[in-house]
Amino acid sequence: MNNWQEKSQSARDYRDASLTKCDPPIGELPDPLPLNSQELPKKYLTEREYELTQNYDAIELLGMLRRRELSSEELTRAFLRRATLAQYATNCLTELMWDDAITRARYLDSLSKPLGPLHGLPISIKQHHGMNGKTNHASYVAWIGTPSVPNPINDILYNSGCVFYCRTNEPQSTMQLECNNNITGLTVNPWNRNLTPGGSSGGEGALVGFGGSVFGMGGDIGGSIRCPASNNGVYGFKPTSRRVPLSGMKCTMLGNETVIPTFGPLTRSRETLNLFMDVILKTEPWRYDPWLFPKQWTPVTFDRPLKIAVQWWDGVVKPHPPMIRALREVSDACRAAGHKVVDWVSLKHAEAWSIVSRLYFPDGGEDTLNLIKESGEPLLPLTKWIIEQPGVKKLSIQELWALCRERDTYRAEYAAHWSATAAQDGQEVDVILCPTTPGAAPPHECSRYWPYTAQWNLLDYPGAVFPVTFVDPVKDKRDEGYVPMNEKDKYNHELYSPEKYVGAPVSLQVIGRRNHDEKVMAALEVIERAMGRDEKFRARL
Amino acid sequence: MNNWQEKSQSARDYRDASLTKCDPPIGELPDPLPLNSQELPKKYLTEREYELTQNYDAIELLGMLRRRELSSEELTRAFLRRATLAQYATNCLTELMWDDAITRARYLDSLSKPLGPLHGLPISIKQHHGMNGKTNHASYVAWIGTPSVPNPINDILYNSGCVFYCRTNEPQSTMQLECNNNITGLTVNPWNRNLTPGGSSGGEGALVGFGGSVFGMGGDIGGSIRCPASNNGVYGFKPTSRRVPLSGMKCTMLGNETVIPTFGPLTRSRETLNLFMDVILKTEPWRYDPWLFPKQWTPVTFDRPLKIAVQWWDGVVKPHPPMIRALREVSDACRAAGHKVVDWVSLKHAEAWSIVSRLYFPDGGEDTLNLIKESGEPLLPLTKWIIEQPGVKKLSIQELWALCRERDTYRAEYAAHWSATAAQDGQEVDVILCPTTPGAAPPHECSRYWPYTAQWNLLDYPGAVFPVTFVDPVKDKRDEGYVPMNEKDKYNHELYSPEKYVGAPVSLQVIGRRNHDEKVMAALEVIERAMGRDEKFRARL
Known part of the structure; x- marks a missing residue:
């Protein structure tokens, strides 16, 4: 029996061997690596690779593939190369699937008509979600070398024509809003390597944030999709639980039903989130996963102004200045566009x-x-x-x-609390606009306040994350006069300085009532339109 | 502190005092009571009371009330009187709510327009579901005198204009498919007092089967709506869990999520089951019960013949001859009406x-x-x-x-098993037609085989029960040559003789896939039409 270090080294050796497949190799990187990795792709990729991986979202790439303006092989090679660079810059991968991906892409290119709605698109997968024919350690050294179990979402994506080309890192136990483990080690934020990419889908967050993927799969039980989407300035969606299949994920405590995790995507554009839900639900997964409610993805539209409630804070920990500024900017834009904007009253979030x-x-x-x-x-x-x-x-x-x-009493109380928002003006709050995290991506090992995301897991409310702005040293000065309300607030307050958080994206979250997933996505579109964004908008890289 | 007998006597005293309110009193009953109680109403009720309680279902009565051909007070008095008689004949009540009901009916009659879709209709409620302002012992002596907790379904029915007029019996622990407890004692079957009305909604079963109610509320975690509906020859519906609110029920083990019970109605007609679902869901109960999926009752229709699978047995216990005959008669009628009828393969029901x-x-x-x-x-x-x-x-x-x-592995296996029914002919089975119980209502204390109902609780499949026929001594002879397959089969086989089961109704169950509640109800309509029943058909009294 190996000791744990040897076993762990074997997984790194496997990863490193997979990276040597990169053709051509990335070449010599600066040492030390720059604080902000976003300057690397332009230097280390070909012009075409850069264009393909930098300029488009999944929807556009799928259009180009469908129109045969682009082969899946060319696109896959470009993302394989950018993912390799992402690995060197941020340590976000557990495995590069070079040969598998090229073979798959060539096969797809050989077909006379598209295999499905994701024909030819490279998709990245969080490691513990498994991968057919490959091992899955789920971030535990003890599980290194153990096989993956079937994952229906992977299968749907694959049968829809995608190309799996890499697997991404997660933290030990997957119960961290960061991304460090004893196997593949610490993943860093592509915008500032001193900051965390968040977690647990932190490898996906860093990869999508770096432009190494336009469509990655994560999972969320306490913020694990939304936090890394937020920390890296990309889009993320946590559906209501039991809307899309869950099995295939390797983790401890299987069979536990107290809080239900859910899979969901991290992407470069809002519409890719909708695409994910549509593709998955079109296959009627409730036919084999009896936990799911049989309902297609059914987009809604509003024929009236929205009532948006802004959660300025949760009553416990005051978000950092850049978060407050983002809330102000977005809510001002919504108000200017004719929507009703009110304050959200956070009901007993400490108890939650x-x-x-x-x-x-x-x-x-x-x-x-x-x-x-x-x-x-x-x-x-x-x-x-x-x-x-x-x-x-x-x-x-x-x-x-x-x-x-x-839990159930609290959920019922919160439902009544939400319904009561119609009391004064007869119009119920449509969605809550809130921070995803109490600040932009913090320094490593400092993500010790989950409630801005975990609140909505407890309530099982759907949530979408979208990028808003970046930490700005001029606009986002530290509030020197702030008197913290409690120890948690003090910890968070003391974390912040514009210098430490330089370059960090600032994102927000839109939350809807349970099972109103389509409404959340529709409201996010309305909010982004109010911000002046059209369908061409995508997360900045 | 009283001993348990005194405490228990106090609940019976309360019930008996409530029965003395019956005006006029029922009068002297035969001693001993007849085996079959169904001859009593005609003798002990006025002609008008008999007509009102005997001839109509809830839908018709609501029409008469709406058109003011009938006052709620007159109707309520008729049902109060018939319920009192039901109590004397079958011991199905825990309480007659004479004064409350008359007051409520008069109030409703005084309104210039209907309060809601159930305006003026008397509705009976299983005791442990609670009742505003009244105590609730849930069949435990220890809980005698403890208050009811709020019950959203009761509230919806009440706010829709109904009249609560009596509360009905349930067995100790509510975990029996019979109806005996140490408080109000043994409830018997109105068709044959030597047989059980089933349980746990056994008071409702006996009451609706006797004609003392056209719309009663029960709950089901192992067959507790479907078994008494079946045993008494009336209609019953167990929705998929989390489709209608659950809270308000007093019981042990609250917070347990391993198998989820559900409320549902026992009624005199199929359409009343649909009415229940429609009334409840129109109020959008998901706004305060976040467990529920937000979906209105959405009736479906078929534009093609059905594929109906008949479960002749579950692989463990062979149903009695009358059940087999009922399955044969109904499946023959379906085949004759042009539907595809196949055999259901019961997948590992013993393991289930x-x-x-x-x-x-x-x-x-x-x-x-x-x-x-x-x-x-x-x-x-x-x-x-x-x-x-x-x-x-x-x-x-x-x-x-x-x-x-x-459990989850088995559920997934069963889903695959159902999906596989499309393999041969491309058409998936729409519904399963199956026994509700392994025989008609058995003698007291013999209900020791739950799987014909509990199977579908494990799978959380919706199920509707409908009356088919009655035990017929000529057609349903004991199969003397039958060799039991195992101990359970032997126990069940030996229970049966046409003489013992004389008068007993024979009912069947229609089962659909999880969350296909509307499909089950639509299929039941198709099946009943194939049996020659039109919308005027109702359970025989």
Whole structure:
């Protein structure tokens, strides 16, 4: 039996061998690497590769592929090369699938008509979602070398004609809003390597944020799609749970139903989020996944101004100045476009965090800690931190029931709270506009406040993340006079300075009521139009 | 502190006092009571009362009320009187709400326009569903005198204009397919007092079967709506879980999510089942119950012949001759009407029972047994029997997860099994036509085989029950040559003789895939039309 370091090295060796396939190789990179990686692609890619990977979203690329203005092989090579560069710059990959991808792309190019709606499009996949015929360690050293299990979403994407070309990093236990583990190590933010790309879909966040992917798959139980989308300035969507299939993900605590995670995409454009939902649901996945409600993706439109509630803070931790500025800019634009903008009252969000953090580990973390102990790999600080949240313990069945009742009572209270927004003017709030995180991407190991995302997992509300702006040293000065309200607020407040956060994207979140996924996406479109964005807008790289 | 007998007597005293309100009183009943109670109403009610309670379903009565051909007070008095008679004949009530009901009916009659779609209609409610302002013991002596909690379905029905006029019996623990407890005692079948009305909504079953209600509310986690509907020859519908609100029901193990119960109606006509779903969902209950999927009741119609699969048996216990005859008669009628009729292959139904029976009591029955011990009331044989099913035990969190995984694997297998029915002819099975129970209503304390209903709770498939025929001593002779396949089959086989089951209704069940509730109801209509029934058909009294 290897010790854990040797086992872990074997996974890195596997990854590094996969990167040597890159043809032509990327070449010598600057040492040290620049703080902001976004200057690298133009230098290290061919002009055509740069154009293909820089200028388009998935929708445009699919159009070009369909019209045969572009072969899947050419496109796939370009993204393979940019993903390789992303790996060198941010350490976001667990594996480059060069040969598989080229073979697949050539096959697709050989067909006389498109295989499906994603014909020829390269798609990146979070490692623990698995991959047919490949191993899946799910960030645990103990699981290195163990096979993937079938993943229906992967299968739908594949059968829709996509090309899988790389797999991306996730943190130990996947219960971190960052991206570090004892196998492939720390992923950094492409905009500022001193900052975290977020997590747990942090490899996807960094890759999409760097332009190494236009369509990546993540999963979210506490913010794991939305936080990395936000930290890297790209789009992300967490559907209501049980709307798209969930199985295939390797993780501990399988069978736990206290909070339900969901898969979802990280993309370069808003419309790609809609595309994802449409492609998945058109295949009627409820025919084999009986957890799902049988409903196609059914876009809605508004024939009236929206009522948008702005969550300036959650009553516990005050977001950093750039987040407040983003909220102000977007809400001003919405108001100017004729929408009603009101303040959101955050109902007992501190209690909500207490409930959801206890719901995450009804076994007190035993299953996760045992798996970490099994290999002897170290318990990383942020894994330890989340498992040691106050009140987390191994529950008896009766204690579990009591906690589920607490959750359900809170959910019902929140539903009533939302419905009550119609009391004054007869118009219910359509969506909440809120921070995704209490600041832009923080320095590594500082993501210790989940409630801006986890709140909506507890409530199982759908949420879409969109890029708004960047930290601006002139506009976003530190509020020196601010008096923190509590320890958490103090920690967050002290994290911030414009210098530390230089280059960081600032993103926001649109939240809707449970199962109103289409409404969230429609509202995001309305909001972005108010911001002056048309359908050509995409996340800046 | 009273001993349990005194406490229990206090609940019977309360019930008996409520019955003395009946005006005029029912008068002297035959002693002993006849085997079949259905001859009583004509003798003990006025001609008008008999007509009103005997000849119509809820839809017709609502039409008469709307057109003011009938006052709610007159109708309510008629049902109060017939319910009182039902109580004397079958012991189905826990309480007659004479004064409340008359006051409410008069109020409704005083309005210049209908309050809602159920304006003036008397509706009966299973006791443990609660009732505003009244106590709720949920069949436990320990809970006698404890208040009801809010019940959204009750509230919707009330706000739609109904009159609550009585509350009905349920068995100890509500986990029996019969209806006996230590408070109000044994409910008997109106068609044959030696037989059980079924359970757990057994009071409703007996009451609706006797004609004392046209619209009663029950709940179902293992057959508790469908079994009593079937045993008493009336209609019943168990929706997919989380389609209508669930809260308000008092029971042990609240917070348990392993198998989700659902409320649903027992009625005299098929269309009343649709009416229930429509009335409830029109109020958008998902606005306060975030568990629900936001979807109105959306009736479907077929523009092609159905493919109906007949479950002749479940591979474990062979249904009695009258059930087989009913399956044959109905499937012949469907075939004659041009529908495709095939055999259903029951996939691992024995394993399914093992899973679902363990899922019912993940605490090994502790919560339920403790509550029974608290008062000192005896543990009844059928309560003991269900808690002592093989494998039932108090689970650790990890064992609970493993059992939930077992459940989910089985559900996925069953979904694939259903989808595979399209393999040969390209047409998937629309619905399964199956027995609700392995025989007509059995003698008391013999309901020891749940899988014909519980199978569909495990899978969370919607199911509608409809009356087909009655046990016929000529057609339904005992199969003397039958060799039982196993102990359960032997027990069931030996239960049957046409003499013992004389008068018993024979009903069947239509089952659809999860969340295809509207399809089940549409298929039932198609099936009944094939049987020669038009919209005027209603359960025979």
